[in-house]
Amino acid sequence: MGLAKRIIPCLDVDNGRVVKGVKFEDIRDAGDPVEVAKRYNDQGADEITFLDITASHQQRDTTVHTVERMAAEVFIPLTVGGGIRSCDDIRRLLNAGADKVSINTAAVFNPELVAEAAQRFGSQCIVVAIDAKKVSQVGEEERWEIFTHGGRKPTGIDAVAWSVKMCEYGAGEILLTSMDQDGMKNGFDLGVTRKVSEAVPVPVIASGGVGNLQHLVDGIVDGKADAVLAASIFHFGEYSLPQAKQYMAKHGIEIR
Amino acid sequence: MSQTIVVIDYGMGNLHSVSKALEKVAPGAKVVITGDEQQILAADRIVFPGVGAIRDCMAEILRLNIGEVVKSAIVCKPVLAICVGMQALMDSSEENGGVACLQVFTGNVVSFGETLTGAQGERLKVPHMGWNGVKQTVSHPLWHNIEDNTRFYFVHSYHVVTEQTNQIAALTEYGKEFVSALHQKNLFAVQFHPEKSHTAGLQLLKNFTEWDGKP
Numbered sequence: 001m002g003l004a005k006r007i008i009p010c011l012d013v014d015n016g017r018v019v020k021g022v023k024f025e026d027i028r029d030a031g032d033p034v035e036v037a038k039r040y041n042d043q044g045a046d047e048i049t050f051l052d053i054t055a056s057h058q059q060r061d062t063t064v065h066t067v068e069r070m071a072a073e074v075f076i077p078l079t080v081g082g083g084i085r086s087c088d089d090i091r092r093l094l095n096a097g098a099d100k101v102s103i104n105t106a107a108v109f110n111p112e113l114v115a116e117a118a119q120r121f122g123s124q125c126i127v128v129a130i131d132a133k134k135v136s137q138v139g140e141e142e143r144w145e146i147f148t149h150g151g152r153k154p155t156g157i158d159a160v161a162w163s164v165k166m167c168e169y170g171a172g173e174i175l176l177t178s179m180d181q182d183g184m185k186n187g188f189d190l191g192v193t194r195k196v197s198e199a200v201p202v203p204v205i206a207s208g209g210v211g212n213l214q215h216l217v218d219g220i221v222d223g224k225a226d227a228v229l230a231a232s233i234f235h236f237g238e239y240s241l242p243q244a245k246q247y248m249a250k251h252g253i254e255i256r
Numbered sequence: 257m258s259q260t261i262v263v264i265d266y267g268m269g270n271l272h273s274v275s276k277a278l279e280k281v282a283p284g285a286k287v288v289i290t291g292d293e294q295q296i297l298a299a300d301r302i303v304f305p306g307v308g309a310i311r312d313c314m315a316e317i318l319r320l321n322i323g324e325v326v327k328s329a330i331v332c333k334p335v336l337a338i339c340v341g342m343q344a345l346m347d348s349s350e351e352n353g354g355v356a357c358l359q360v361f362t363g364n365v366v367s368f369g370e371t372l373t374g375a376q377g378e379r380l381k382v383p384h385m386g387w388n389g390v391k392q393t394v395s396h397p398l399w400h401n402i403e404d405n406t407r408f409y410f411v412h413s414y415h416v417v418t419e420q421t422n423q424i425a426a427l428t429e430y431g432k433e434f435v436s437a438l439h440q441k442n443l444f445a446v447q448f449h450p451e452k453s454h455t456a457g458l459q460l461l462k463n464f465t466e467w468d469g470k471p
Contacts, residue, residue: 001389001405002374003430041454046387072276077409077452097272099452122308124383124411172383172411201370203381226381256387256407 004256005220006046006227007244008205009234011036012053013082016066018235019053030235034069040234041074043241046256048074049175049205049229051102052082053150064096071097081129081175085110090117094125102175104129105148108155108162111169118170127205128171132159132192133179144192151179163196163204174200175229178208183232185211193223205229213239213247220253258284261465262299264326264341265291266316268308274338277451278303281462293325301465302329306340310365310414311352313340323358330360334469335443336398336461339412342438342445351414361438361445363418372431380431383413390426390436390448396471398425398444398463406456408448410436415447442469 011018011033018030030036037048050070052063067080080093081102090101107114107128118126131151136143144159163174176196178189188206197204206225210216210233219228233239245255261282263275271289278287288295296302304326306313317323326345329335337345349355349365357365372380387407392399415434418424425444426437438445444464450457 001407001429003380003384003410004387004407006386044454071272075273075277075280075452075458076454077411077449095272097276099273119309123413124307124385173385201382203383203385226386 008229010049010231047077049079067096100125102127114169123172128166129175181209187215197224259300274451282465301334304337304341337445362420408453
Protein backbone atom coordinates (compact mmCIF):
# COMPACT_ATOMS: atom_id res chain seq x y z
CA MET A 1 0.00 0.00 0.00
CA GLY A 2 1.30 3.45 -0.91
CA LEU A 3 0.19 7.02 -0.64
CA ALA A 4 -3.29 7.55 -2.08
CA LYS A 5 -4.01 10.18 -4.71
CA ARG A 6 -6.35 12.75 -3.26
CA ILE A 7 -9.73 14.02 -4.44
CA ILE A 8 -10.45 17.49 -3.15
CA PRO A 9 -13.86 19.11 -3.54
CA CYS A 10 -13.48 22.87 -3.75
CA LEU A 11 -15.95 25.33 -2.34
CA ASP A 12 -15.81 28.72 -4.02
CA VAL A 13 -17.43 30.93 -1.44
CA ASP A 14 -18.89 34.35 -2.10
CA ASN A 15 -20.41 36.25 0.79
CA GLY A 16 -20.99 33.12 2.87
CA ARG A 17 -22.49 30.98 0.08
CA VAL A 18 -20.96 28.29 -2.12
CA VAL A 19 -21.00 29.39 -5.73
CA LYS A 20 -19.49 28.23 -8.99
CA GLY A 21 -19.29 30.23 -12.15
CA VAL A 22 -18.14 29.59 -15.66
CA LYS A 23 -14.85 31.42 -16.16
CA PHE A 24 -15.63 33.33 -12.96
CA GLU A 25 -18.91 34.68 -14.39
CA ASP A 26 -22.51 33.43 -14.28
CA ILE A 27 -22.48 32.39 -10.65
CA ARG A 28 -24.99 29.79 -9.38
CA ASP A 29 -25.86 29.25 -5.73
CA ALA A 30 -24.81 25.85 -4.33
CA GLY A 31 -25.48 26.16 -0.61
CA ASP A 32 -24.11 26.78 2.87
CA PRO A 33 -20.36 26.06 2.95
CA VAL A 34 -20.46 24.21 6.27
CA GLU A 35 -23.32 21.95 5.14
CA VAL A 36 -21.60 21.27 1.83
CA ALA A 37 -18.24 20.54 3.52
CA LYS A 38 -19.90 18.20 6.01
CA ARG A 39 -21.56 16.30 3.19
CA TYR A 40 -18.23 15.88 1.38
CA ASN A 41 -16.53 14.86 4.63
CA ASP A 42 -19.15 12.14 5.14
CA GLN A 43 -18.82 10.97 1.53
CA GLY A 44 -15.08 10.37 1.86
CA ALA A 45 -13.45 13.52 0.50
CA ASP A 46 -9.70 13.46 1.17
CA GLU A 47 -9.53 17.18 1.91
CA ILE A 48 -11.65 20.28 1.51
CA THR A 49 -10.51 23.49 -0.16
CA PHE A 50 -12.35 26.69 0.65
CA LEU A 51 -11.69 29.64 -1.65
CA ASP A 52 -13.11 33.04 -0.93
CA ILE A 53 -13.29 33.98 -4.59
CA THR A 54 -14.17 37.60 -4.18
CA ALA A 55 -11.85 38.47 -1.31
CA SER A 56 -8.96 39.50 -3.48
CA HIS A 57 -10.71 42.41 -5.15
CA GLN A 58 -13.52 43.30 -2.79
CA GLN A 59 -11.38 43.39 0.36
CA ARG A 60 -13.59 40.74 1.87
CA ASP A 61 -12.21 38.74 4.76
CA THR A 62 -15.31 37.46 6.50
CA THR A 63 -14.34 33.82 5.99
CA VAL A 64 -12.94 33.37 9.48
CA HIS A 65 -16.28 32.60 11.12
CA THR A 66 -17.27 30.15 8.41
CA VAL A 67 -13.90 28.43 8.84
CA GLU A 68 -14.46 28.16 12.59
CA ARG A 69 -17.86 26.53 12.10
CA MET A 70 -16.48 24.20 9.46
CA ALA A 71 -13.48 23.10 11.54
CA ALA A 72 -15.78 22.03 14.37
CA GLU A 73 -17.57 19.57 12.08
CA VAL A 74 -15.08 18.48 9.45
CA PHE A 75 -12.24 16.19 10.50
CA ILE A 76 -10.25 16.09 7.31
CA PRO A 77 -7.68 18.66 6.19
CA LEU A 78 -9.06 22.06 5.34
CA THR A 79 -7.28 24.53 3.06
CA VAL A 80 -8.48 28.12 2.99
CA GLY A 81 -7.56 30.71 0.38
CA GLY A 82 -8.62 34.03 -1.01
CA GLY A 83 -7.42 37.50 -0.13
CA ILE A 84 -4.50 36.43 2.08
CA ARG A 85 -1.99 39.27 2.23
CA SER A 86 -0.04 38.91 5.46
CA CYS A 87 1.17 36.53 8.14
CA ASP A 88 -1.53 37.97 10.38
CA ASP A 89 -4.20 36.87 7.89
CA ILE A 90 -2.62 33.40 7.90
CA ARG A 91 -2.46 33.20 11.68
CA ARG A 92 -6.15 34.15 11.96
CA LEU A 93 -7.18 31.42 9.53
CA LEU A 94 -4.98 28.76 11.15
CA ASN A 95 -6.32 29.72 14.57
CA ALA A 96 -9.84 29.49 13.19
CA GLY A 97 -9.14 25.87 12.27
CA ALA A 98 -7.65 25.91 8.76
CA ASP A 99 -4.88 23.34 8.29
CA LYS A 100 -3.35 25.03 5.27
CA VAL A 101 -3.69 28.39 3.62
CA SER A 102 -3.52 29.07 -0.06
CA ILE A 103 -1.70 32.23 -1.15
CA ASN A 104 -2.33 33.47 -4.65
CA THR A 105 -2.21 37.13 -5.65
CA ALA A 106 -0.13 38.19 -2.68
CA ALA A 107 2.58 35.66 -3.58
CA VAL A 108 2.97 37.30 -6.98
CA PHE A 109 3.31 40.83 -5.62
CA ASN A 110 5.14 39.87 -2.44
CA PRO A 111 6.92 36.51 -2.77
CA GLU A 112 8.67 37.20 0.54
CA LEU A 113 5.32 36.55 2.21
CA VAL A 114 5.63 32.90 1.17
CA ALA A 115 9.13 32.69 2.65
CA GLU A 116 8.10 34.40 5.87
CA ALA A 117 4.95 32.29 6.24
CA ALA A 118 6.82 29.03 5.60
CA GLN A 119 9.40 30.05 8.19
CA ARG A 120 6.78 30.95 10.80
CA PHE A 121 4.12 28.32 10.25
CA GLY A 122 6.00 25.58 8.39
CA SER A 123 5.92 24.69 4.70
CA GLN A 124 3.33 22.00 5.33
CA CYS A 125 0.59 24.60 5.70
CA ILE A 126 1.62 26.96 2.91
CA VAL A 127 -0.02 26.26 -0.44
CA VAL A 128 0.79 28.56 -3.33
CA ALA A 129 -2.09 28.86 -5.77
CA ILE A 130 -1.12 29.53 -9.36
CA ASP A 131 -3.60 30.62 -11.99
CA ALA A 132 -2.07 29.83 -15.35
CA LYS A 133 -3.24 30.68 -18.84
CA LYS A 134 -1.70 29.45 -22.06
CA VAL A 135 -0.06 32.36 -23.89
CA SER A 136 1.72 30.55 -26.73
CA GLN A 137 0.19 30.52 -30.21
CA VAL A 138 -0.56 27.36 -32.17
CA GLY A 139 2.70 25.98 -33.57
CA GLU A 140 4.85 27.69 -30.94
CA GLU A 141 6.42 25.90 -28.01
CA GLU A 142 3.78 25.77 -25.27
CA ARG A 143 4.06 28.46 -22.65
CA TRP A 144 1.84 29.47 -19.75
CA GLU A 145 1.73 32.67 -17.76
CA ILE A 146 0.50 33.57 -14.30
CA PHE A 147 -2.69 35.62 -14.05
CA THR A 148 -3.97 37.28 -10.90
CA HIS A 149 -7.23 38.71 -9.61
CA GLY A 150 -9.43 35.80 -10.58
CA GLY A 151 -7.80 35.45 -13.98
CA ARG A 152 -8.22 39.05 -15.03
CA LYS A 153 -4.68 40.42 -14.78
CA PRO A 154 -1.70 39.06 -16.74
CA THR A 155 1.71 39.28 -15.05
CA GLY A 156 4.14 38.16 -17.75
CA ILE A 157 5.54 35.54 -15.34
CA ASP A 158 6.18 32.02 -16.65
CA ALA A 159 4.02 29.53 -14.74
CA VAL A 160 6.53 26.65 -14.57
CA ALA A 161 9.47 28.82 -13.49
CA TRP A 162 7.24 30.53 -10.93
CA SER A 163 6.16 27.20 -9.43
CA VAL A 164 9.79 26.18 -8.94
CA LYS A 165 10.59 29.55 -7.39
CA MET A 166 7.67 29.31 -4.97
CA CYS A 167 8.93 25.92 -3.75
CA GLU A 168 12.36 27.45 -3.17
CA TYR A 169 10.62 30.12 -1.09
CA GLY A 170 9.01 27.39 1.02
CA ALA A 171 5.68 26.44 -0.56
CA GLY A 172 4.70 22.94 0.62
CA GLU A 173 2.20 22.35 -2.15
CA ILE A 174 1.14 23.92 -5.46
CA LEU A 175 -2.52 24.41 -6.39
CA LEU A 176 -2.42 24.82 -10.15
CA THR A 177 -5.52 26.18 -11.87
CA SER A 178 -5.81 26.44 -15.60
CA MET A 179 -7.72 29.63 -16.30
CA ASP A 180 -8.51 28.55 -19.85
CA GLN A 181 -10.23 25.44 -18.58
CA ASP A 182 -11.83 26.64 -15.36
CA GLY A 183 -15.58 26.09 -15.45
CA MET A 184 -15.43 24.78 -19.02
CA LYS A 185 -15.78 21.08 -18.15
CA ASN A 186 -13.32 20.02 -20.86
CA GLY A 187 -10.74 18.53 -18.51
CA PHE A 188 -7.55 19.90 -16.97
CA ASP A 189 -4.88 21.56 -19.08
CA LEU A 190 -2.68 18.47 -18.92
CA GLY A 191 0.30 20.17 -20.55
CA VAL A 192 0.88 22.73 -17.82
CA THR A 193 -0.10 20.25 -15.09
CA ARG A 194 2.57 17.78 -16.18
CA LYS A 195 5.22 20.47 -16.70
CA VAL A 196 4.71 21.89 -13.22
CA SER A 197 4.38 18.46 -11.58
CA GLU A 198 7.65 17.29 -13.05
CA ALA A 199 9.43 20.54 -12.22
CA VAL A 200 8.66 20.84 -8.51
CA PRO A 201 9.59 18.62 -5.54
CA VAL A 202 6.29 19.13 -3.69
CA PRO A 203 2.78 17.76 -4.35
CA VAL A 204 0.70 19.41 -7.09
CA ILE A 205 -3.08 19.74 -7.05
CA ALA A 206 -4.61 19.97 -10.52
CA SER A 207 -7.57 22.29 -10.80
CA GLY A 208 -9.84 23.84 -13.40
CA GLY A 209 -11.96 22.15 -16.00
CA VAL A 210 -13.23 18.86 -14.59
CA GLY A 211 -16.44 17.84 -16.34
CA ASN A 212 -16.42 14.08 -15.93
CA LEU A 213 -14.68 11.30 -14.04
CA GLN A 214 -12.22 10.48 -16.82
CA HIS A 215 -10.83 14.00 -16.41
CA LEU A 216 -9.86 13.14 -12.83
CA VAL A 217 -8.01 10.04 -14.05
CA ASP A 218 -6.28 12.06 -16.80
CA GLY A 219 -5.08 14.64 -14.29
CA ILE A 220 -3.33 11.94 -12.27
CA VAL A 221 -2.10 9.66 -15.05
CA ASP A 222 -1.23 12.16 -17.81
CA GLY A 223 -0.92 15.32 -15.74
CA LYS A 224 1.13 13.53 -13.05
CA ALA A 225 -0.76 15.44 -10.37
CA ASP A 226 -0.77 14.22 -6.77
CA ALA A 227 -4.30 15.42 -6.15
CA VAL A 228 -7.27 16.54 -8.21
CA LEU A 229 -9.63 19.33 -7.31
CA ALA A 230 -13.15 19.74 -8.59
CA ALA A 231 -16.18 21.81 -7.74
CA SER A 232 -19.23 21.80 -9.94
CA ILE A 233 -19.36 18.09 -10.81
CA PHE A 234 -19.85 17.41 -7.11
CA HIS A 235 -21.92 20.45 -6.12
CA PHE A 236 -24.70 19.85 -8.58
CA GLY A 237 -24.86 16.11 -8.03
CA GLU A 238 -23.64 15.05 -11.48
CA TYR A 239 -21.24 12.68 -9.73
CA SER A 240 -20.70 11.68 -6.12
CA LEU A 241 -17.34 11.30 -4.42
CA PRO A 242 -17.76 7.54 -4.00
CA GLN A 243 -18.47 7.27 -7.74
CA ALA A 244 -15.35 9.28 -8.51
CA LYS A 245 -13.23 7.10 -6.23
CA GLN A 246 -14.62 3.91 -7.67
CA TYR A 247 -13.90 5.12 -11.19
CA MET A 248 -10.35 6.10 -10.34
CA ALA A 249 -9.68 2.81 -8.56
CA LYS A 250 -10.97 0.93 -11.60
CA HIS A 251 -8.40 2.79 -13.67
CA GLY A 252 -5.56 1.65 -11.47
CA ILE A 253 -5.21 4.75 -9.30
CA GLU A 254 -4.55 4.18 -5.63
CA ILE A 255 -7.25 5.95 -3.65
CA ARG A 256 -8.38 5.99 -0.06
CA MET B 257 -16.78 10.71 34.98
CA SER B 258 -15.56 14.08 33.84
CA GLN B 259 -11.92 14.23 32.87
CA THR B 260 -9.56 17.00 31.85
CA ILE B 261 -7.50 16.62 28.71
CA VAL B 262 -4.74 19.15 28.15
CA VAL B 263 -3.52 19.95 24.67
CA ILE B 264 -0.08 21.40 25.28
CA ASP B 265 0.33 24.84 23.75
CA TYR B 266 3.87 26.06 23.19
CA GLY B 267 3.00 28.52 20.46
CA MET B 268 3.55 26.20 17.52
CA GLY B 269 0.67 25.84 15.16
CA ASN B 270 -2.95 25.00 15.08
CA LEU B 271 -4.32 23.35 18.18
CA HIS B 272 -7.91 24.13 17.33
CA SER B 273 -8.31 21.01 15.14
CA VAL B 274 -7.08 18.57 17.75
CA SER B 275 -9.11 20.13 20.58
CA LYS B 276 -12.28 20.15 18.45
CA ALA B 277 -11.74 16.51 17.57
CA LEU B 278 -11.26 15.60 21.25
CA GLU B 279 -14.44 17.46 22.18
CA LYS B 280 -16.24 15.51 19.50
CA VAL B 281 -15.13 12.06 20.74
CA ALA B 282 -15.30 12.83 24.48
CA PRO B 283 -18.31 15.11 24.93
CA GLY B 284 -18.10 14.98 28.75
CA ALA B 285 -14.42 15.89 28.90
CA LYS B 286 -12.95 19.29 29.56
CA VAL B 287 -10.42 20.02 26.81
CA VAL B 288 -7.93 22.74 27.70
CA ILE B 289 -5.30 24.25 25.44
CA THR B 290 -2.51 25.52 27.65
CA GLY B 291 1.21 25.74 28.25
CA ASP B 292 0.77 26.25 31.99
CA GLU B 293 2.80 23.78 34.03
CA GLN B 294 0.28 23.39 36.86
CA GLN B 295 -2.60 22.72 34.48
CA ILE B 296 -0.53 20.22 32.52
CA LEU B 297 0.49 18.37 35.68
CA ALA B 298 -3.09 18.39 36.97
CA ALA B 299 -4.62 17.00 33.75
CA ASP B 300 -5.93 13.45 33.48
CA ARG B 301 -4.33 13.00 30.10
CA ILE B 302 -2.14 14.98 27.75
CA VAL B 303 -1.89 15.55 24.02
CA PHE B 304 1.51 16.77 22.85
CA PRO B 305 1.11 18.16 19.31
CA GLY B 306 3.54 19.95 17.06
CA VAL B 307 3.81 21.32 13.55
CA GLY B 308 6.40 23.23 11.61
CA ALA B 309 10.15 23.22 11.95
CA ILE B 310 11.65 21.15 14.78
CA ARG B 311 14.23 23.81 15.63
CA ASP B 312 11.50 26.35 16.41
CA CYS B 313 9.43 23.73 18.25
CA MET B 314 12.35 22.62 20.42
CA ALA B 315 13.39 26.23 21.10
CA GLU B 316 9.91 27.00 22.44
CA ILE B 317 9.67 23.71 24.33
CA LEU B 318 12.93 24.48 26.10
CA ARG B 319 12.19 28.19 26.63
CA LEU B 320 8.85 27.39 28.29
CA ASN B 321 10.29 24.41 30.17
CA ILE B 322 7.62 22.24 28.53
CA GLY B 323 10.09 19.40 28.04
CA GLU B 324 10.54 18.77 31.75
CA VAL B 325 6.79 19.03 32.32
CA VAL B 326 6.09 16.53 29.55
CA LYS B 327 8.74 14.21 30.95
CA SER B 328 7.20 14.31 34.42
CA ALA B 329 3.73 13.75 32.98
CA ILE B 330 4.92 10.80 30.92
CA VAL B 331 5.70 8.74 34.01
CA CYS B 332 2.19 8.97 35.42
CA LYS B 333 -0.62 9.57 32.89
CA PRO B 334 -1.66 8.76 29.32
CA VAL B 335 0.13 10.92 26.76
CA LEU B 336 -0.48 11.10 23.02
CA ALA B 337 2.18 12.81 20.90
CA ILE B 338 1.31 13.88 17.36
CA CYS B 339 3.55 14.60 14.34
CA VAL B 340 6.38 16.94 15.40
CA GLY B 341 5.33 16.20 18.99
CA MET B 342 6.40 12.60 18.34
CA GLN B 343 9.62 13.75 16.67
CA ALA B 344 10.42 15.99 19.65
CA LEU B 345 10.43 12.90 21.90
CA MET B 346 13.31 11.29 19.99
CA ASP B 347 17.04 11.70 20.73
CA SER B 348 17.66 14.18 17.94
CA SER B 349 16.53 15.38 14.53
CA GLU B 350 18.66 16.10 11.48
CA GLU B 351 16.23 18.86 10.43
CA ASN B 352 17.57 22.44 10.57
CA GLY B 353 21.17 21.21 10.63
CA GLY B 354 20.72 18.95 13.66
CA VAL B 355 18.58 19.58 16.74
CA ALA B 356 18.77 17.82 20.12
CA CYS B 357 15.36 16.54 21.25
CA LEU B 358 13.85 15.27 24.51
CA GLN B 359 15.28 11.72 24.47
CA VAL B 360 12.16 9.96 25.69
CA PHE B 361 12.25 7.42 22.87
CA THR B 362 15.48 5.97 21.53
CA GLY B 363 16.06 6.90 17.92
CA ASN B 364 16.43 9.83 15.56
CA VAL B 365 14.53 11.87 13.02
CA VAL B 366 15.81 11.86 9.44
CA SER B 367 14.78 13.37 6.10
CA PHE B 368 12.96 11.43 3.38
CA GLY B 369 15.62 12.90 1.08
CA GLU B 370 15.30 14.33 -2.40
CA THR B 371 15.68 11.14 -4.39
CA LEU B 372 12.85 9.05 -3.01
CA THR B 373 11.31 6.64 -5.50
CA GLY B 374 8.25 4.39 -5.49
CA ALA B 375 7.72 0.75 -6.39
CA GLN B 376 7.66 1.51 -10.13
CA GLY B 377 10.69 3.77 -9.94
CA GLU B 378 8.54 6.91 -10.03
CA ARG B 379 9.75 9.96 -8.14
CA LEU B 380 7.96 10.51 -4.83
CA LYS B 381 7.15 14.01 -3.67
CA VAL B 382 8.25 15.40 -0.32
CA PRO B 383 6.49 16.38 1.94
CA HIS B 384 4.79 13.00 2.27
CA MET B 385 1.32 14.49 2.16
CA GLY B 386 -1.98 12.65 2.14
CA TRP B 387 -3.57 9.36 3.17
CA ASN B 388 -1.33 6.37 3.64
CA GLY B 389 -1.70 2.94 5.18
CA VAL B 390 -0.69 2.30 8.78
CA LYS B 391 0.47 -1.26 9.47
CA GLN B 392 -0.01 -2.05 13.14
CA THR B 393 2.96 -3.93 14.56
CA VAL B 394 1.58 -4.42 18.06
CA SER B 395 -1.78 -5.04 19.61
CA HIS B 396 -2.53 -1.91 21.60
CA PRO B 397 -5.62 -0.27 23.18
CA LEU B 398 -5.19 2.71 20.86
CA TRP B 399 -5.70 0.45 17.83
CA HIS B 400 -9.03 -0.76 19.22
CA ASN B 401 -11.70 -0.87 16.48
CA ILE B 402 -9.22 0.30 13.84
CA GLU B 403 -8.50 -2.18 11.10
CA ASP B 404 -4.92 -2.99 10.25
CA ASN B 405 -3.61 -1.01 7.24
CA THR B 406 -6.21 1.72 7.64
CA ARG B 407 -5.22 4.97 5.97
CA PHE B 408 -4.45 8.04 8.05
CA TYR B 409 -3.57 11.58 6.99
CA PHE B 410 0.14 12.45 6.96
CA VAL B 411 2.05 15.62 6.25
CA HIS B 412 5.77 15.61 7.00
CA SER B 413 9.21 15.67 5.38
CA TYR B 414 11.12 13.96 8.19
CA HIS B 415 10.50 10.60 9.85
CA VAL B 416 11.60 8.58 12.84
CA VAL B 417 14.15 5.77 12.70
CA THR B 418 14.85 3.56 15.67
CA GLU B 419 16.65 0.31 16.36
CA GLN B 420 14.49 -0.28 19.43
CA THR B 421 11.91 -2.36 17.60
CA ASN B 422 9.97 -2.99 20.81
CA GLN B 423 8.97 0.73 20.75
CA ILE B 424 7.41 0.51 17.30
CA ALA B 425 3.61 0.46 17.13
CA ALA B 426 3.15 0.95 13.38
CA LEU B 427 4.99 1.14 10.08
CA THR B 428 4.13 2.93 6.84
CA GLU B 429 5.51 2.61 3.32
CA TYR B 430 6.69 5.67 1.37
CA GLY B 431 9.67 4.86 -0.78
CA LYS B 432 10.89 2.98 2.27
CA GLU B 433 9.28 1.63 5.38
CA PHE B 434 9.25 4.19 8.18
CA VAL B 435 8.01 4.30 11.77
CA SER B 436 4.52 5.85 11.87
CA ALA B 437 3.72 5.12 15.54
CA LEU B 438 5.66 4.44 18.74
CA HIS B 439 4.58 3.24 22.16
CA GLN B 440 6.13 2.94 25.61
CA LYS B 441 4.09 2.31 28.75
CA ASN B 442 1.49 5.12 29.05
CA LEU B 443 2.88 7.00 26.04
CA PHE B 444 1.70 6.67 22.45
CA ALA B 445 3.08 8.70 19.56
CA VAL B 446 1.91 9.00 15.96
CA GLN B 447 3.46 10.62 12.91
CA PHE B 448 0.06 11.08 11.22
CA HIS B 449 -2.71 13.45 12.24
CA PRO B 450 -5.59 11.58 13.90
CA GLU B 451 -7.52 14.85 14.22
CA LYS B 452 -7.53 15.08 10.42
CA SER B 453 -8.03 11.39 9.66
CA HIS B 454 -11.81 11.25 9.62
CA THR B 455 -13.46 8.17 11.15
CA ALA B 456 -10.29 6.21 11.92
CA GLY B 457 -8.60 9.25 13.41
CA LEU B 458 -11.56 10.03 15.62
CA GLN B 459 -11.62 6.39 16.72
CA LEU B 460 -7.97 6.59 17.73
CA LEU B 461 -8.62 9.77 19.71
CA LYS B 462 -11.64 8.15 21.35
CA ASN B 463 -9.47 5.17 22.27
CA PHE B 464 -6.96 7.58 23.78
CA THR B 465 -9.61 9.37 25.87
CA GLU B 466 -10.66 5.96 27.26
CA TRP B 467 -7.17 4.53 27.72
CA ASP B 468 -5.98 3.67 31.24
CA GLY B 469 -2.36 4.05 30.15
CA LYS B 470 -1.59 0.34 30.21
CA PRO B 471 -0.16 -1.33 27.10
